[in-house]
Amino acid sequence: MNEFFAGILNGINTVVQNYGWSMVVFTILIKLIIVPLDYKSRKSMRRMSSLQPQLTKLQKKYANDKEKLNVKMSELYRKEHINPMSGCLPMLISMPVLFIMFAAMRMVANTELAKQALEILTVGTQTSEGWLWVKNVWMPDSPFYGIISDASSLKMIPADIWAQVFSSQTAESLNQLAALGINASTITGDTVFAALQNTSVYLEEMKLWSTMPSLNLILVQLTIYANNNGWFILPILACVTQFLMTATQPQQPQVEGQPNTNKFMKYFFPLFSLFICSSYNAAFSLYWVVSNIFAWVEGIVMNKMFEKQELQGKEAIEEESIK
16 A cells, blocks of 8 residues: 555656655645545534533533443433544544555655665765755755755665665666675665765765854754755744644543643644654655645635534524424
């Protein structure tokens, strides 16, 4: 399945001819596929949220009898024909799709990074896939990262990807790599990065880095790259759009004495998005931002649909009572 989704992304790129915009199209396509599941989940969660006033009354009435409270809450759910788990089930169904898609994106990113690294070793230059302000979509959108892959990025590439990219090299390139001590049995992120550090391209980059200041954050020291890969725009957008997206989601009913998960999600996930997208490649951050924007707009549209349905339901009940 990973190869299937990766094939879709690569197929889109053959038409769009830019992995940044291909990621935008790919993300929208995946989000459109799971819209029906999102609709069911949001509708169920909204119905659950509408029971909050009644749940609050039960919590006050049976504050000293938790067993009785659970019984009454179950009775309320049955009366309203609501399954407390119904809001989670569509999400659980869609999660495998999302995990497979993440793995597919990582497969494509690792493949492209490996190609770029070997291109520097064999050709002496790197063909970077840019997008708007980002110079290389396979590196983070950050002034603390360069355009060329660092050691950590190359070490994350699995052996099968290295083997695949190595086997696709021309005979001339294979001879050049062999002269550097890199062959089918020795190629790893470590050996490639060791060879990369001796290239003129990498040495020129290092000269630029030495002239730039470092940012000391006590726990970590970050080097500002002169020839950086971006301006930290996508991580910030990921944080902001995650907050907006969370604001349009129905709130889980709160049970007295239990942690308020709504507030936790509201602030934790935006910060988590900022953290993840600050160190992952820009293509992944782009997916995150577009996905959040899609979900935010989807939430606004669906909430208006639900409000209209609820209003029509109330009007129908009032008309029936008049009759």
